[in-house]
Amino acid sequence: MCGRFSLLANAHAIELFFELAELEIQVVQRYNIAPSQPILTVMAGPGADPDERKNMPDRKATLVRWGLLPSWVKDPRDFPMLINxxxxxxNEKSSFRASMRHRRALVPASGFYEWQREGRSKPQAYWVRPRNGELVAFAGLTDTLLAADGSEIDTGAILTTGANEEFAPIHNRMPVVIRQRDFARWLDCRTQEPRDVDDLLQPVEPGFFEAVPVSSLVNKVANTGPEIQERVEPEPETEKSEQSDGGQMSLFGQG
Structure with a gap:
């Protein structure tokens, strides 16, 4: 799963990476983004007018609440927060089916956090970031709920997939990464049906991410500074875990 992530890039870097004409949303470095908070998303634009910058894709950036609420929900208080x-x-679930067809999005991130629990007396947190240091785009879904007072609530979720063999020792799920070459196809909800983009919903290749062990400071939403990403020595695993994982954690020993 993906329950926390980070976005550290400035507005110019986001504009370039996602080929946005202009990012009209104020961007600040966010080290510990948590469910129910606003998250930045990139979606296909209305396509009405050509962009003032030549050959620029028609895309728009919006803020949504992290925790998708399907448009058919009657009372948000009685519905769980769908962050993933x-x-x-x-595409089979009623909560996501319409979004998969009509409201696919990209979620800009600098990386995400995950907790390794198996074989440990207490979970070990990891800051998982692209090895090249660049931005990453998670596959996202959005939906808009019409509230009882007539207001609209834009919400979103991050798609996950099975972990690749490198990340599996930490967790069995990871966010779906959409590469830049596939942005247009993923965001094209007019001509690309869910079955047409199903091939994009795969684990990213080993070596794309590096996992940095960090302290338990990240566990608290109130901790929002760069210190939560500082490398620490992970606590030793139990004897049982050391025997069963075949030394796979050494995959994360570099970087």
Missing amino acids: ARSETA
Whole structure:
């Protein structure tokens, strides 16, 4: 799953990476983005007018609440906060089916956090970031709920997939990464049906991410500074875990 992530890039870097004409949303460095908070998303634009910058894709950036609420929900208080959607079944679930067809999005990030629990007396947190240091785009879904007072609530979720062999020792799920070459196809909800983009919902290749062990400071939403990403020595695993994982954690020993 993906329950926390970070966005550290400035507005110019986001504009370039996602080929946005202009990012009209104020961007600040966010080290510990948590569910129910606003998150930045990139979606296909209305396509009405050509962009003032030549050959620029028609895309728009918006803020949504992290925790998708389907448009058919009557009372948000009685519905769980859907921060993740399993990519393998999203097109079959009533909560995500319409979004998969009509409201696919990209979620800009600098990386995400995950906790390794198996074989440990207490979870070990990891800051998982692209090895090249660049931005990353998670596959996202959005929806808009019409509230009882007539206001609209824009919400979103991050799609996950099974972990690749490198990340599996930490967790069995990871966010779906959409590469820049596939942005247009993923965001094209007019001509690309969910079945046409199903091939994009795969684990990213080993070596794309590096996992940095960090302290438990990230566990608290109130901790929002760069210190939560500082490398620490992970606590030793139990004897049982050391025997069963075949030394796979050494995959994360570099970087």
